[in-house]
Amino acid sequence: MCGFLLRRTRDPHLAEDLAQETFVKATRALLGWRGENPAAWLLTIARNVLIDHLRRVRRELDLPDADELGVPALHVAATDVRDALERLPEQQRRLLKLVYFEGFSLVEVAAMTGRTHSSMKTALWRARNAFADVYGASHD
Numbered sequence: 001m002c003g004f005l006l007r008r009t010r011d012p013h014l015a016e017d018l019a020q021e022t023f024v025k026a027t028r029a030l031l032g033w034r035g036e037n038p039a040a041w042l043l044t045i046a047r048n049v050l051i052d053h054l055r056r057v058r059r060e061l062d063l064p065d066a067d068e069l070g071v072p073a074l075h076v077a078a079t080d081v082r083d084a085l086e087r088l089p090e091q092q093r094r095l096l097k098l099v100y101f102e103g104f105s106l107v108e109v110a111a112m113t114g115r116t117h118s119s120m121k122t123a124l125w126r127a128r129n130a131f132a133d134v135y136g137a138s139h140d
Helices: 002-009 012-032 038-057 074-086 090-101 106-113 117-138
Strands: none
Touching: 002 012, 002 038, 012 038, 038 106, 074 090, 074 117, 090 106, 090 117, 106 117
16 A cells, blocks of 8 residues: 555655555544455555545646647547547456556555456456557557
8 A cells, every 4th residue: 555655646755644544544444344355445545545635735737738839639639548448348447447547556456356466467468458459440
């Protein structure tokens, strides 16, 4: 869990503070725990603590328009990625989102799903290939 928070914040002190807050919240919520995978449960709490922290400290920056920079609008590519992800089977879509959008490592995803690290590596490889096929087919 600390590794997840450190990768997301890139600040060891902040990651430690958020891990401490995670354990406080987990301790308070222990009576509501339904016996699911404890690693997944803690990682979910850590993710929520991180999201809460980011909401508290969010600062908005004025960015120049894409036209001013001479680059294509990013939302077009993001829409293409989202569409390609939606065409994948649910398990592959979920795995790609956990690893690439939410920043969980394969070890963490394996703990969350109860699978082995090597099976998660294989599943991620297959999910990336499926995504590449779907995304590539939409751009041909």
